[in-house]
Amino acid sequence: xxxxxxxxxxxxxxxxxxxxxxxxxxxxxxxxxxxxxxxxxxxxxxxxxxxxxxxxxxxxxxxxxxxxxxxxxxxxxxxxxxxxxxxxxxxxxxxxxxxxxxxxxxxxxxxxxxxxxxxxxxxxxxxxxxxxxxxxxxxxxxxxxxxxxxxxxxxxxxxxxxxxxxxxxxxxxxxxxxxxxxxxxxxxxxxxxxxxxxxxxxxxxxxxxxxxxxxxxxxxxxxxxxxxxxxxxxxxxxxxxxxxxxxxxxxxxxxxxxxxxxxxxxxxxxxxxxx
Amino acid sequence: xxxxxxxxxxxxxxxxxxxxxxxxxxxxxxxxxxxxxxxxxxxxxxxxxxxxxxxxxxxxxxxxxxxxxxxxxxxxxxxxxxxxxxxxxxxxxxxxxxxxxxxxxxxxxxxxxxxxxxxxxxxxxxxxxxxxxxxxxxxxxxxxxxxxxxxxxxxxxxxxxxxxxxxxxxxxxxxxxxxxxxxxxxxxxxxxxxxxxxxxxxxxxxxxxxxxxxxxxxxxxxxxxxxxxxxxxxxxxxxxxxxx
Numbered sequence: 001x002x003x004x005x006x007x008x009x010x011x012x013x014x015x016x017x018x019x020x021x022x023x024x025x026x027x028x029x030x031x032x033x034x035x036x037x038x039x040x041x042x043x044x045x046x047x048x049x050x051x052x053x054x055x056x057x058x059x060x061x062x063x064x065x066x067x068x069x070x071x072x073x074x075x076x077x078x079x080x081x082x083x084x085x086x087x088x089x090x091x092x093x094x095x096x097x098x099x100x101x102x103x104x105x106x107x108x109x110x111x112x113x114x115x116x117x118x119x120x121x122x123x124x125x126x127x128x129x130x131x132x133x134x135x136x137x138x139x140x141x142x143x144x145x146x147x148x149x150x151x152x153x154x155x156x157x158x159x160x161x162x163x164x165x166x167x168x169x170x171x172x173x174x175x176x177x178x179x180x181x182x183x184x185x186x187x188x189x190x191x192x193x194x195x196x197x198x199x200x201x202x203x204x205x206x207x208x209x210x211x212x213x214x215x216x217x218x219x220x221x222x223x224x225x226x227x228x229x230x231x232x233x234x235x236x237x238x239x240x241x242x243x244x245x246x247x248x249x250x251x252x253x254x255x256x257x258x259x260x261x262x263x264x265x266x267x268x269x270x271x272x273x274x275x
Numbered sequence: 276x277x278x279x280x281x282x283x284x285x286x287x288x289x290x291x292x293x294x295x296x297x298x299x300x301x302x303x304x305x306x307x308x309x310x311x312x313x314x315x316x317x318x319x320x321x322x323x324x325x326x327x328x329x330x331x332x333x334x335x336x337x338x339x340x341x342x343x344x345x346x347x348x349x350x351x352x353x354x355x356x357x358x359x360x361x362x363x364x365x366x367x368x369x370x371x372x373x374x375x376x377x378x379x380x381x382x383x384x385x386x387x388x389x390x391x392x393x394x395x396x397x398x399x400x401x402x403x404x405x406x407x408x409x410x411x412x413x414x415x416x417x418x419x420x421x422x423x424x425x426x427x428x429x430x431x432x433x434x435x436x437x438x439x440x441x442x443x444x445x446x447x448x449x450x451x452x453x454x455x456x457x458x459x460x461x462x463x464x465x466x467x468x469x470x471x472x473x474x475x476x477x478x479x480x481x482x483x484x485x486x487x488x489x490x491x492x493x494x495x496x497x498x499x500x501x502x503x504x505x506x507x508x509x510x511x512x513x514x515x516x517x518x519x
Contacts, residue, residue: 107373
């Protein structure tokens with residue numbers, strides 16, 4: 001058994017080299033198919049987040065008059081939102097990635113982890129594109145007189161760490177969900193509800209300071225809180241992220257990724273009988 | 276080249292594919308949570324040794340386990356028991372075009388499908404023209420496959436699948452693709468590969484073509500090997516048996 005574990009990781013690396021091209025093709029297929037029949041095409045991947053952000057910005061800062069003291073609320077809101085949107089879209093697509101490729105799985109041998117991974121990568125590229133409108137908003141909104149205009153410092157170079165943790169966490173959860181989905185289709189509905197609950201339990205639109213101190217511990221069990229907090233400390237407060245924050249980001253990302261990988265590996269040979 | 280030792284594959288026929296909470300509650304109320312599923316062995320006690328360059332035909336009625344056997348060799352299914360060892364690159368032609376995306380053009384699908392089959396990017400680029408030429412689809416290369424006829428899809432898929440010279444070729448009843456001219460062309464292509472020393476596992480209901488190209492024939496029935504041996508003798512015996 002131990003030998004097969006070793007073989008598994010060796011195989012993953014060899015497989016990865018061999019199937020890099022497939023991964024690339026699957027990601028680019030998703031792109032092509034997504035925009036194929038629209039007039040504006042790939043421009044939508046920039047326009048779409050920009051317009052969605054505009055809607056939310058108007059709703060929350062103008063209609064509901066939400067704010068977080070001392071910072072540019074728009075940037076506060078959108079930072080959280082960009083992270084959460086990645087998480088929500090990527091987990092949803094990854095969850096269905098194995099079941100929707102049933103014909104392929106039963107006809108050709110392909111390492112199956114490619115499917116959830118290609119989805120989290122595909123949404124990842126979209127995520128990187130949404131950083132462009134986000135940075136435009138960071139640069140042009142806020143009032144310099146009130147000190148709410150954000151400045152970009154070298155600390156921004158640390159942000160990829162938060163992206164990487166978010167990616168690992170999402171991929172791990174995606175593998176786990178795609179495995180569950182093979183045996184238990186109800187997960188699609190259950191997770192749909194869970195994710196909207198998750199969204200409200202993550203401080204995206206509000207700040208943790210409005211929640212009673214005694215409940216903070218519950219909010220801090222949420223890895224997404226830490227990823228977003230990491231980014232906000234840098235973007236909004238020009239602050240080197242706290243040690244606590246580094247630790248929780250890395251720990252939750254790695255642990256969830258490994259759980260996802262192990263569960264996926266244990267069950268993958270049974271997929272073919274159920275998809 | 277290919278060695279199967281005591282291979283068995285078990286399916287749960289009574290499997291409830293979309294097991295839901297409702298079902299769970301019903302089962303709980305009825306008190307038969309662990310219902311015993313009827314067992315079904317799609318393959319049982321299969322021993323087979325295929326040497327390099329051999330052309331082996333599989334015959335048997337529908338549901339005899341021919342395709343399952345191919346899937347085991349191709350690595351798509353892991354056997355429930357027994358051992359499978361395969362050395363050499365495999366090109367599975369189990370179902371042509373399984374990896375096609377109907378919304379993409381033929382050009383895009385060539386790259387996608389080739390990557391599914393495990394070819395490298397440089398290799399596909401260098402063989403791209405050859406694939407298009409063999410499929411005779413020059414004029415439709417930038418048309419979405421959704422608008423292709425099924426014959427055209429099969430042509431494209433066949434051209435991609437046979438562009439490599441694999442050490443092992445797995446063919447499941449696919450030589451009937453396309454029009455008469457393309458059928459002749461694809462058969463010629465396969466004969467070329469066989470002459471080139473490719474090991475072939477071939478499933479067909481066309482007894483004549485089995486007799487023509489195979490060195491050995493395996494007769495399967497209900498997941499078990501009935502007989503292995505000379506194509507002409509076994510094919511005739513098989514035909515007499517099922518025609519009764």
